Amino acid sequence: MTDPLTSVDSTTVSHVIALCAAAADAPALTACLSAWTGSITAAVVVVVRAQGDHAAVAAILARLDPALTAEAVDGAAAAPGRIYLCPAQSTVRVVAGRLRLSRRDREIVGDPHIDVALSLLAEDQGTGAIAVLFAGAVSDAFGGTYAVKEVGGMVMVQDENAKSAGARSEVALLADYVLPAKSLLMELQGYVEHHRRMRKARKVAPEVDDDGVERVVSIIGSHTGVDFRDYQKTTLLRRIQRRMSVHRAASMVAYIDLLQQSPHEVIVLYREMLIGVTRFFRDEHAFVALRARVIPQLLARAGAQEPIRVWVAGCATGEEAYSIAMSIQDGLEDLGTHAEIKVFATDLDREAVEFASAGVYPASVVADIPPHLLERFFTRTGDSGYQIAKHIREMLVFAPHNILKDPPFYKIDLVTCRNLLIYLQPALQRKVLSSFHFALKSEGFLMLGMSESLGDLASYFSAVEGKWRLYQKTPGLRAPPPSDELFHEVHRFRPSPQRPGHPTAAAAAGDSLQEVINQSLLREFLPAFLVNEPCEVLHESLRLLSLVAECMTSIAMVTGADGSIRYVNRRFVEISGWSADEVIGGNPRLLKSPDADPRQAAELWAAITTGNRWQGRFVNRTKSGATFCEDAVIIPVLGRDGMVANYLKLSQVVPGP
Ligand SMILES: C[S@@+](CC[C@H](N)C(=O)[O-])C[C@H]1O[C@@H](n2cnc3c(N)ncnc32)[C@H](O)[C@@H]1O
Structure with missing residues (x-):
């Protein structure tokens, strides 16, 4: 009896690979395709970057076994393992198993041909779309890469040197693989076979992965603080399945094991969950x-x-x-x-x-x-x-x-x-x-x-x-x-203190708290000084101002960009009754009185998250539950990268409410 999951119908194409290259990629293309045997259930269409690249790429294909290559002809059935070269001045797509050609009469400024071809591939093939981008094609594949990834397709980028600028480009960062030419084919075959089996398994038993999706979402939540539980399950599953195929995970359980051991994979999957195609004047x-x-x-x-x-x-x-x-x-x-x-x-x-x-x-x-x-x-x-x-x-x-x-x-x-x-x-x-x-x-x-x-x-x-x-x-x-x-949801998931892969968070964490307080106080109270005085004087002033923060009669609090408390001064402890140790890492909401205006938080966040200061009155309560009022100013403090890294709150107790 044939196992429904492993059987291969030799006439059916499971995936379509758009192999995108320029004439300059000739050596890499040769290195990749010289081992091509056609033993894959995907059909390949070759998309050249510009019309001038066509002849060089055609010459490389002409050296392969003629049974494995063909010029694309409108209406012909696409066969697995076969490489089709798109005629010059045409665009080829595969619709319902057949090649469809349309004429491309002109080069458009910026030549988005690869982008267009990949967007059509994504539209036609969904999760069966695969983009293989040789180095010379990467710069034209920005929008197309997003389109393929958004539908759950796979992207491979050829780069001989994992540390090169190409390997760090936006497109390569989105790619599932960045590999030298000679390794592309093996990974392609492995991916296609694994993904084909997984899609088939899902058709046979569609409900089996739902629990798995929830477990994956909970792992992402505990690492990033972002809750995907009420996102559409089918989209989440598509993206999980692609990562499973990249790692050849035999089951959801195996992939969950991998996630538990690899914070890097959690972050890659998290970013995958967010990938969304966009464009100028879309619609x-x-x-x-x-x-x-x-x-x-x-x-x-x-x-x-x-x-x-x-x-x-x-x-x-x-x-x-x-x-x-x-x-x-x-x-x-x-x-x-x-x-x-x-x-x-x-x-x-x-x-x-x-x-x-x-x-x-x-x-x-x-x-x-x-x-x-x-x-x-x-x-x-x-x-x-x-x-x-x-x-x-x-x-x-x-x-x-x-x-x-x-x-x-x-x-x-x-x-x-x-x-x-x-x-x-x-x-x-x-x-x-x-x-x-x-x-x-x-x-x-x-x-x-x-x-x-x-x-x-x-x-x-x-x-x-x-x-x-x-x-x-x-x-x-x-x-x-x-x-x-x-x-105001108390985060159901505890975010990790510093998010891996987030340069902004890392840069912010690099700013010492004392420096943050000092800089803000200085900007606040001595702006002319900052601009006019030489550095030595500035440093001395900073030292003095750090003493001021502890001695002053105002309450001072510093939070991270996420709102969690990083510092409180002595005056805060005196007034609120909370010790610094009890509040650091917590949220300023612990001070919020039930009598506080519920709209205030929204207005405040709207101002400070966009870099503006906010000034107003808080109705708060102490640790023992007594109400007190404070007139406060909240100042966003930018990190070295220009993003809001901390907020400084300075306040005075006033009679009220
Ligand atoms: C398909 S894109 C849409 C881009 C653009 N609005 C457009 O229509 O061209 C979806 C975007 O939503 C973002 N997104 C998803 N969940 C979000 C959330 N909870 N809060 C803010 N942005 C979110 C993703 O990061 C992604 O950039």
Whole structure:
């Protein structure tokens, strides 16, 4: 009897590999393909970087066994183990087991051919998509790599030297493998076979992995503090299965063992969970509608006092946030007026946010940007990429933020949250939408992704352009409040003190606490001194100021960027009754009185997480439960990397409440 999991139908293609290369990759291609025997259930399509690369790549394929290669012909059945070269000036895809060719009449500026081919591959093959990128193709594969990874496909990058710049590129960091050419084939065969068997097993017994997913999610939660329990299980499973195939884990149990032993793998999987495809002006018509129907209303409202405040939640690598900022600037220039614009762009993925804040993108993005905006708002960088113009970058503040846990921003004119809700289960979607309703000003606007909807919060918004998912908050209606659990959830998972793989956290941890206090006090009270005096004087002042912190009659508290207490001074201990040891590592919420204003925390976080100071009155309680009031100022302190690393709170006890 044939084992249904191991049997191979010799005519069925289980995966499609897009092998992407340039003429300069000839030696590496030869090293990889010389051992090609065709014993794999995947079909291979060869995608060349530019039309000029075609002849060199064709010459290499011509040296292989003719039974294993062919020129792609429209309508021909794709056979496993066969390598198809796409004719020059064409794009090839595999649809329902057949090759489909379309003509590519021109080279587009920046030549995004590889990006296009990979995006189609992702669309057609889903988890069966594999991108093999030779070194010469990597720079054109930015968007395509995201597309393949998002659907649960696999990406391999050829690099002979694991420490080279190529191996550290954004694309290589996303890849499942970075390997020298001679090792690619063996790993490819192993991956395809393992992944094919796993997909088949899942078809035979679909429910078996659900417990496993929950265990994996709990491991990720305890390492990162991020709770994926209410994300869509199918997406999580797809990403877990890809990592299982990379490690050839025989079962979910084996993979869980691996996770328990390898914090590195936990972080890789965590990042995989967050990978999301994005692009400038994604769903172009939705942006046209935003520009025509929403932006004029925002600009008409803009007052001299208040900036227009936009929140782009789940901004990934920044393309959506910059698209919004450019659209608003375009509107302003049309009107010939000026208004202050603030775009808060947030995402859970710190690395994505750091990438976004540089505003530098590969040349292939130009295909997504309307030419009149490209010309005005981008400059070319030396290495054939593009950078967003400074005056647009200055409108944006990028920050890490978890929409499920961190307080929402406040007094927002436009919230955009596109293609994030689809990853969440309906109950969580509702909570997030409710927090957006709370974040918006009366009659503020909301923009969602094309496959997302308001669900049962529909009555709290009216449609501006329903087709393009543009809504406006209905005045006078209060949506069900986002529960306490959403805003202030005591972390169900204990985050590790320093997140591996997070350079920002590491840099912040490098700043000594005393230095943080000193710098903030100095900036606070002696700004002129900082700018004018020579270094020796500065250091002496810092030493003196560190003594001040302990002696002063104000209460001083320093927290990390995550809000956990790192330092309290002697005055804090006197007033609160808590000892330093009891509170360090805890959360300032332990001081919160039941009489405190529940909206205050949201307003406070909206200010300080975007680098602004906050000033106000707290109603607190001591360890013994007595109420006391303090007038406080909270100052965000930037780390050496320019990100908020700590918060300093200085306060005075005042009579009240
Ligand atoms: C598919 S991308 C969408 C990017 C962009 N909004 C767009 O539509 O082009 C989804 C993004 O949501 C982010 N994300 C997932 N869960 C999140 C959470 N709880 N809080 C904030 N961002 C989250 C991911 O890191 C990822 O960057």
